[in-house]
Amino acid sequence: MKWVALVFIVAGISIGGYPFVQDYLSSSQQEQMLQAFSNEKGEASTSHRAQTYAAVNDTLDNGPTTPSTEPDSSFASAILEIPAIDLEVPVVDGTSPSHLENAAGRIRSTAPPGEKGNTAIAAHRSYTEGNLFNRLDKVKSGDKIHVTTKNGVYVYEVEDSFLVLPENTSVLNQPTDSSILTLITCHPMKDPTHRLIVQASLQP
Numbered sequence: 162m163k164w165v166a167l168v169f170i171v172a173g174i175s176i177g178g179y180p181f182v183q184d185y186l187s188s189s190q191q192e193q194m195l196q197a198f199s200n201e202k203g204e205a206s207t208s209h210r211a212q213t214y215a216a217v218n219d220t221l222d223n224g225p226t227t228p229s230t231e232p233d234s235s236f237a238s239a240i241l242e243i244p245a246i247d248l249e250v251p252v253v254d255g256t257s258p259s260h261l262e263n264a265a266g267r268i269r270s271t272a273p274p275g276e277k278g279n280t281a282i283a284a285h286r287s288y289t290e291g292n293l294f295n296r297l298d299k300v301k302s303g304d305k306i307h308v309t310t311k312n313g314v315y316v317y318e319v320e321d322s323f324l325v326l327p328e329n330t331s332v333l334n335q336p337t338d339s340s341i342l343t344l345i346t347c348h349p350m351k352d353p354t355h356r357l358i359v360q361a362s363l364q365p
Contacts, residue, residue: 166255217256217268217283218356220325221347238310239274241265241282245297245304252308256283265293265344271333274308274342275315275363278335283345294346297357298322306342317342317361324348324355332358339363 237251256266265284272278284294306317325332332343340363347353 171212178304181291192261214236214330215328216266217345220256220258220261221283221285221345221356222327222353223258224264237264240307241308242307243300243304244307245301246299248294248296250284250293252282259280261285261345268333270336271343272340274310275340277337277340279343280308281333281334281342281345286348286350294344294357295297297346297359298348298361304365306344308342316342316364317363318364319359322359325358326354327356329356332356332360 186229228314236253238254239252240249241252242249251264253264254269258266260266261284265282266283267273268283270279274280286297287293287295291298300319300322302321304319306319308315308317338346342361342363344359344361346357348355348357
């Protein structure tokens with residue numbers, strides 16, 4: 162019956178290794194997107210179809226099982242960096258389940274980085290340390306956020322972080338006289354009940 166024992170051992174190793182394989186594939190995809198952006202191979206989407214905040218929340222809560230009609234994109238339109246938490250993540254235009262699988266996504270109805278208004282970017286909180294918005298709760302007032310696009314590098318300074326209920330859409334309000342950045346993710350990571358919001362202002 163040694164072959165039976167061998168089958169169970171192999172099955173156990175496969176099941177135990179699955180999360181590590183998933184983390185590897187996700188990290189690999191992010192690296193490819195970052196490299197494509199650096200090589201100027203990526204193309205930012207020109208579509209600005211409105212994405213409702215309810216749909217964003219649904220995507221954050223339910224992941225890739227949620228159907229979406231939003232155009233897919235595998236190219237980064239920007240790179241978001243937060244040195245204080247050693248984060249570098251590609252940003253795509255859109256927040257559908259496929260968009261947020263390996264990257265952060267800009268909500269299409271919000272301002273592009275560097276422009277007047279509110280640039281809202283959402284991402285999952287992965288259980289892998291440092292992956293996506295995993296450590297967003299460690300960001301403090303005064304920390305810098307760098308957003309690199311084809312037009313240049315924009316530096317934002319964190320002003321506040323707070324929790325809101327998922328249905329609170331005020332975090333998407335668009336100012337007309339300033340440029341702000343809003344980062345959105347789930348809180349807590351397991352069975353989230355709120356949204357963690359980090360807001361920063363564009364520096365001159």
